[in-house]
Amino acid sequence: MGNNPTHLPSFLPRVPEFITLHQITKTFPPNVVALDGVSVSFEAGEIHAVVGENGAGKSTLMKVLYGLYRPDRGQILLGNQSVRFHSANDAIAAGVGMVHQEILLIPEYTVWQNVVLGAEPRTRWGTLDVARARGAVQAKIDAFGFNIDPDAPVGELSVAARQKVEILKLLYRDVSVLILDEPTAVLTPLEVPQLFAELRRLRAAGKTILFISHHLDEVLELSDRITVLRRGKKVDTVPAASTSKSELARMMVGRELMFTARRAAQPKGEIILRVEGVYYRDKQGVSRLRDVSLTVRAGEIVGIAGVEGNGQYELVNVLVGLEHAEAGSIFINGHDLTHASILERRRHIAFVAQDRSKLAASVSASVAENAIMTHHRLNEMFARRRWRLDMRQAGAFTEQMRKQFTVAMSRPDQPFRALSGGNQQKVILGRELLLERPFLLLDQPTRGLDVGSTEYVREQIAQQRDAGRAILLISSDLEELFSLTDRIAVMYRGAIVADVPTAQTDLEQVGAWMLQGRNQRTAQSA
């Protein structure tokens, strides 16, 4: 601590310890220690990353700083004055603003309306001073080189642009510290450099940026200093220039991690999934899938890449039977499932849905109830007695799953929502793998999981491939696709614009296809 980062523009006054968190402890009832005596200082004009696994306490730390949580012990020093924020308003008034993980904007309002909401300039008669409001927003846009139209309705903006609006909202309120919680989680690979350029411009203007991230590459690229948390304790604060990805990973999990999944060349099996010329329109009549054809062979992992909203969601729905294709056909293992019921399809498909709390599980049901879903109709063990659910057997089944998939849980009748995200995903994955279906459909299986759980899930996927299953993996994490898949198909506006062996392409090329389709890929890469 206290070493001087060299990037600071010389004309800026040096305010070494700008914000200091001193011995912060936060316990959630009954006895979950989220933060245990954490002390960190943030310097003016630095980009400071806070990294750690899920549950390491990084979000809690930021929320304590922002005034959303009250620490049990410890103090926050702003300059050398002890402060305590009671609300987001207090924090903003003191110059600390937060860009939340879920973007909180009003789609019906324009950019400038969203930015000024709550701090509107008024005319002499008390009406909204539209000219002054627009002018102030435009001035911030110009000052920080944000490429955005103040009159655009937010509902029509991309996620990246909405994130800019959130940042603008804080800049309009003249904060000097910006906290960003997983800012890149919602961005496509080509949008990340743009955000980083903007954050660097903010730093050049003297703002302090604190950001939370899972992605160690990004952390290393962007930040000046990095604080690593593990299980509520600070491991260390290190200058980004003098550390490495593997060192950070070791500090985060306390052991070495393997970052490259082993991809053994496999002899090609027979075709398991065959999708032919599928078209689909949504209820509004908008064409969502256009002539989608795809095959997945036994012992093969095929990845689907694409910016969210380009048909991946609809493809999954059409495959599992939540929606019906307008034209085209779907075969699994030679069975024509184009018009089959969901139950019939589930005899052939194991499916890990993207949304854990909505589609993949019922968070208010017990762990055991979640564990036996689908099995209760299709698994011999339960299907024999059709009208009676044998909860004792369900408990035994859950216990078996707990052992096999190392789920950290107390009792089978524990509510599902009490499990951590990683353990929830293990239950869901375990349930689907125990179905032993020839085809595995995985929709964002590692989204929101910490490094350890992510690695576990990826290992399981690789094992399934080695066991000869056909796997279709939809992921927004390109690195995941590159480390696991044998082939990558890129979806763009409802069509598959590229379908290539993973070994014959690279991240930049796939990124370009995702953003522009295949034909215009030479046009530009902003």
Add this chain to the structure above:
Amino acid sequence: MRIVIGLLNGMLAGATPVLLAALGGAFTFYAGVFNIAMEGMLLAGAFCAALGSFFSGSWVIGVLCAIAGALSLSVLFILFAIVLKTDEFVTGIALNLFAAGATTYLLRQLFGVRGAFTDPAIQPMPRLEIPLLAQIPLAGEVLSGQNVMVYGAALAVLVCAWLIFRTPFGLRLRAAGYNAASLESSGVRPARVRIAALLICGVLCGLGGAFLSLGYVRLFAEGMSAGRGWIALAAVILVNGNPWGVALITLVFGLADGLGLLAQGLNVPAQFTGMAPYLATLIALFVYARRKSRARSGSSIQA
């Protein structure tokens, strides 16, 4: 010609209480409160207006009492739905039933009458002669000489549209309905905005209620709001709260009301003519739903 003028006058009189209640409903609609208590607020307003005017001999006091009466229901709504976070729908139903029961009970206790209370001591709201407009040949008979509250309602449309679309309050009001979390993160408490919307709704419903018992007629009758608060709710939902749309819809309702009165003169049974406004509401809903579904299929062709 006489018939047309009579019809137009009937339309304005029929539209006024619904319009005022619906403008109130527009505020709560934008604020994201599911407020169905306009019916009860109108009734409480009508009762308190008659009461105030009877005892004071002044229609102004009557109107102030009406506002106080409707506001008391607003305050109850705020206490339950906003402070204690009870269900808005259940709260609204309870308040409507409470208003119906309380006014009937007080009518019998205070005046010892059943059904309706009328007395020469109830001073009605005056009509307003507008000097220049009155000179215009036929239009003058409609535009001038209306009840004070008719002009009040017209003015209320302007004021509400201004408040909702031109002021910082309006920006926050609509934000509370669109995405309360966003408003909260902008440093404004959505509950406060909702409380303001409910209070404004109470004032407007009080004015509408006062027109019922001191303008439309000069008496208070049990259940005299007769579903106008519900029609106001339908109007608000139909046009997504837009005050200009609300004005248009309630004029259509008023026209149906006027036609009903006209038909009564032609020996159509009153039970049928009384249905006219409600039929108009159903027809408006039908037309609106058709237009919306057409707009939807139209947009898909573009896509």
